[in-house]
Amino acid sequence: MAEGPNAQGETLLYLTDEQLRQGIEAMFFAYRGFTADPDRILAGLSYGRAHHRALHFINGAPGTTVNNLLNILGVTKQSLNRVLRTLIEDGLVESRVGRNDKRERHLYLTDEGAALERDLSDAQRARMRAAYRQAGPEAVSGFRKVLEAMMDPDMLTSYQRLREGRG
Amino acid sequence: MAEGPNAQGETLLYLTDEQLRQGIEAMFFAYRGFTADPDRILAGLSYGRAHHRALHFINGAPGTTVNNLLNILGVTKQSLNRVLRTLIEDGLVESRVGRNDKRERHLYLTDEGAALERDLSDAQRARMRAAYRQAGPEAVSGFRKVLEAMMDPDMLTSYQRLREGRG
DNA sequence: CTTGGAATGTCAACAAGACTGACGTAAACT
DNA sequence: AGTTTACGTCAGTCTTGTTGACATTCCAAG
Numbered sequence A, B: 001m002a003e004g005p006n007a008q009g010e011t012l013l014y015l016t017d018e019q020l021r022q023g024i025e026a027m028f029f030a031y032r033g034f035t036a037d038p039d040r041i042l043a044g045l046s047y048g049r050a051h052h053r054a055l056h057f058i059n060g061a062p063g064t065t066v067n068n069l070l071n072i073l074g075v076t077k078q079s080l081n082r083v084l085r086t087l088i089e090d091g092l093v094e095s096r097v098g099r100n101d102k103r104e105r106h107l108y109l110t111d112e113g114a115a116l117e118r119d120l121s122d123a124q125r126a127r128m129r130a131a132y133r134q135a136g137p138e139a140v141s142g143f144r145k146v147l148e149a150m151m152d153p154d155m156l157t158s159y160q161r162l163r164e165g166r167g
Numbered sequence C: 001c002t003t004g005g006a007a008t009g010t011c012a013a014c015a016a017g018a019c020t021g022a023c024g025t026a027a028a029c030t
Numbered sequence D: 001a002g003t004t005t006a007c008g009t010c011a012g013t014c015t016t017g018t019t020g021a022c023a024t025t026c027c028a029a030g
Helices: A017-044 A049-060 A066-073 A077-089 A111-135 A137-150 A153-166 B017-044 B049-060 B066-073 B077-089 B111-135 B137-150 B153-166
Strands: A093-097 A105-109 B093-097 B105-109
Touching: A017 A049, A017 A111, A017 B017, A017 B049, A017 B111, A017 B137, A017 B153, A049 A066, A049 A077, A049 A093, A049 A105, A049 A111, A049 B017, A066 A077, A066 A105, A066 A153, A077 A093, A105 A111, A111 A137, A111 B017, A111 B137, A137 B017, A137 B111, A137 B137, A153 B017, B017 B049, B017 B111, B049 B066, B049 B077, B049 B093, B049 B105, B049 B111, B049 B153, B066 B077, B066 B105, B066 B153, B077 B093, B105 B111, B111 B137
Parallel strands: none
Antiparallel strands: A093 A105, B093 B105
16 A cells, blocks of 8 residues: 555545554454443353343334344344344243234343343443543544444444434 | 433533433444455455454564464453464464564564455455545544543553554 | 473363354235 | 245354463573
8 A cells, every 4th residue: 555645745644544544443442342341241141242232222122023133233033043032031032923914023121131231231331421521522423423434334224213213 | 220410401412321322333333334344355265353353463563472462352362372373374474483582472474464464454444544534534533532432441551552653 | 400380372172153054834915 | 826024943164252271481489
């Protein structure tokens, strides 16, 4: 890559390879912090990050179908099913047959499931809150902008649907 | 959680649970986009994300020791070793016994290793560049601020050492 | 100088969680 | 009636994390 013709007076200093590399590494380290707290909680129980994700999105969209969850999480049904089965067996998630379309299963958190979700969420939100507070409102807006621009287009629409669904 | 006493005229609107939740989901979806392009390249070869990370940080700090890499990546030495072994066998990484301390192994990319690292890096940087461009310089600064605030303290120092080491 | 502990790295075995492929069932659509 | 869709499951593989056991090297205390 080297420098190219941009090296001179280009106003977009933040687009140098080195700046981009720092962004990449920041993303890597930050994601570790992002998952660290819930991971610690999950380690005690016999659950993993996959269970957390399922609980999170079921909590955010109660009654969602398996297929919908599949698309959001971006995993295969076999992979999701393994996780979902244990959550249902353990009484954290309830699966109700659809009324209109009986092929569908609608997913809900039980009280116990909601309690665990809240624990995990609280831990993750606490870190996010601290980071937001430390960085300030301007930074938060930029943070969100860059993240949205980094998503795949179809993921972005999933994300925006989720946002709109809850204001 | 509910609303609490902050609901009224609090200036920190971005600290509501819902705002935090959106930040969490943005992080989740964005990280998927972040890794998608390198993952596609790696899928063809018989390598995974772990190989990418190793190549990335060896490239950034040629001659680094296994132990140092361990701390940066945050995995066990056994886990790293498996990845490293295949990279060495395939001639992408060279491992030289330390001169002062013969227990240490110093790691370097071969030409072939550097070529693959560049391919992966180019793909990842391209997405990062597009996101930065779309979001604008202000946003980029905020993005970095929030990410740094989200890291674990020791990860942050690792990250800063890497930054300083290359300006 | 020797010996024992600490540090570094390797080998082996296992678990979580992703994947593909194949198959079965029930319901809906045409 | 036949096809498609939604979901579940069984079986097998791969990546990548884990622990445990072990070899080598260094260093420092006896």
